[in-house]
Amino acid sequence: MSRPSQTRVVWTAVFALPLLFASVAALQTRIDAQTRKQSQTQEMLLLSSPTVVKKLSLGYDSLLADVYWTRVVQYYGERLVKGGADYDLLWPLLDITTTLDPKLVVAYRFGAIFLSLPHVPPGSNLVGGAGRTDLAVELVKRGIAANPENWVLDSDLGFLYYWQLKDYKNASAAYLDGSTKPKAPQWLKMMAARVAAKGGSFENSSLIWSEVYASTKNPQIQKLAWTMLRALRAQDDEMHLDELATAYRKRIGRYPTSTAELLNAGYLTKIPVDPAGHPYVFGAEGKSRLAPDSPVVIPPK
């Protein structure tokens, strides 16, 4: 090729290529906007049958499980940020992930927590979930069957029975099962006994959530556990304050309107603050509650 025609082509490329790329990019955003209106479900799952996915992975199911796992975390994280979303795809994704790699323990644990958390209304600053405790239990039971030497999943099952289902008999049984597994820590046996004896209590709940916090590296779960612990602490405090308020009323003849009154009357030694450092306030009828500006959130029952 002679020089002039070479330079011609090169200069055409220099100008045309960025233009063309820009047009392609612009077109892509248009196409994305279009397809966003259509169902996203299929795109997320790619294929809805776990067995089919496993077969198609051609033996590379272990890595594919990790890929699906990152999608689980991403899926949940996105919706958490959006707030008030439903988590319809959480179960199918976890189903596929654990079918691909039945030994992926973190997936069962994630499902135990976030499948069982109830729906939260839009605008709420509570952490929500799929609201399907039944699926969570099924998932964890599958996990236990596939990982019979792993005590962690038994403790998750115990958590589910205790916290979501209030089934203290089964909860205790789960903790007991877990305690028999290799390298099981002592608190499992202790928890089995406590739950069997006392059922639901702030102490038991706090212990359970503490263990959830300690046993995971997942920041979403850690954050949730921390929130729960603060809420439990606050609920416990409120219960005590309510008792003091009743005693106060018995003696003084009316409900207190602030914790300062309790302090002056000698029922308290100092102004009580919630785990965020905000003082409690009293509402009507001597019911204590958190300060309006407190970041602590108590999930509804």
Place this chain on the structure above:
Amino acid sequence: MSTPAIEIAGLTKDYKIGFWHRRRRRSLDNLTLQVEEGEIFGCLGPNGAGKTTTLKLLMGLIFPTSGTAHIRGRSIDDVEMHREIGYLPEQPYFYDYLTARELLDYYARFSDFSATERRERVEHYLAKVGLTTAGNLQLRKFSKGMLQRVGLAQAILHDPQVIFLDEPMSGLDPIGRREARDIILELKKKGRTVFFSTHILSDAEMLCDRVAVLHQGKLQGVGAPAEIVAIEAHTTEVFFEARNGHALAPCLIERATQTGKRYRIEVPEADLYPLMDQLRDCDARVLSVAPVRPTLEDYFFRLVDKSQAPSHAVEVRTK
């Protein structure tokens, strides 16, 4: 009578062609010939005559439909026979990423040389084919002529007794052809046997003690080159043009073929001088006078025309 270097008996090769492999195409038909030790033997024929087929059969690249062949007394089925032979295929191609030195070293390893001897031989034969400076160049950068030369080197590096060359001159420039010819003559001087195929008559004439002529898979004749060529009478072609101001005689123009201002007439040897007289009479400007060498294609064209075997075919001689 000593064992012939190459002994071919009734060698036949059929190819099954057609979709159902029903029809047969006979590419070599009952070839029988012998090549003595120390001969330079040429295998002549037009393209498709069966020359390459013969060589491939001898090398064991294809298998005969019938017939046998022996090289220095050993059957072509015998792998050990290959120790004594060298082969240069048609339009050779070698491993892209090896250098010439590495290629020769690789092939040399199949013979029993010590490492030192191998190295020496590689250098010696690289020099012999004039590739010493290109020795460390990768073969993919080689020109056709250079590939031909390295091919020749690998064929003779292990000092084989019988060397088979398929179109050894193809791709070589005149200097290369001369050098290749020198190498072949040198081999003969050492007492080696050289069997090569070509469709260029002049090479065969210059080098071969005897030639075999193949056509359509059949052996047409065996003998010394001059005998084959002598079958055809020589003609001479004369090129001339008109000198300014002098017209050419009409009878001359009739007999001639004209291209632009030039005229060409072909005459048998006997009529050359009368023609020259005629040209002198017209004061024509004679551009060239040269004998017409018959090509092999001419020879075969006339052969087919005659629709019988040439009466001058020479039978196989025994020493």
Place this chain on the structure above:
Amino acid sequence: MSVPGIVAINTFREAVRDRVLYNLVFFALIMIGAAILVGQISIGIERLVIVNLGLTAISVFGLVMSIFIGVGLVYKEIEKRTLYTLLAKPIRRWQFLVGKYGGLLLTLTVNTFFMALGLAAALFYVGRTFVRSDALILVAIYFILLELALVTAIALFFSCFSTPMLSTLFTLGIYVTGVFATDIRNIAGFTSNGAIVYPTRFLYYVVPNFHNFNAIGLAAHGGQIPFALFWQNTAYAALYVALLLIASAAVFSYRNFK
């Protein structure tokens, strides 16, 4: 050196000069990327993901190499006619085949070795120490090598008589069938129809069962691999390769090279 050995070294050299080993660059990039990003994406299971990714990459890269180079092993030498000069030497056709096979196997082993080093480096970056269960990763890599040796032999077999495009399809087809071998066997269990049971059972035993060699998940989770499986897999691969090489030699010995 033996005749096949000479051919093998040359085959290896050709592959290296053909820049086949450059795939290691891509592998390195993947492992580096993974090692750096895995902390952000998959907290708590970094080692697991690195091992999964590394072993899968070793397997996939290796398979691509054994198929794509394998199907050209013999075909290329015929196409380029380098075979013609070679067969004029004192070399038997089967020696040539064994040499080509050995050369590619050597290339694959060297390639896998460097990948294993890369995987170890990534693991070290992520986990800081090596635990005893990491020896399982070596076993998984060994099994992948056995698998590659088998696939190469299949590709070589087809290379003896078929074009690269067809050979690739056949080899891939057999590989995929082999991965699903257990499922094929299970089909036979679902029905009592003889017309289905016998062919599927026959197919199961004829096609190599590649599932035997899959230890990626096991190595990633640090499970147990019974010692018996170790030598059984080795023997299985060796027998199958021998079978294929003999078949290749048989086919190859009949070929006329036009």
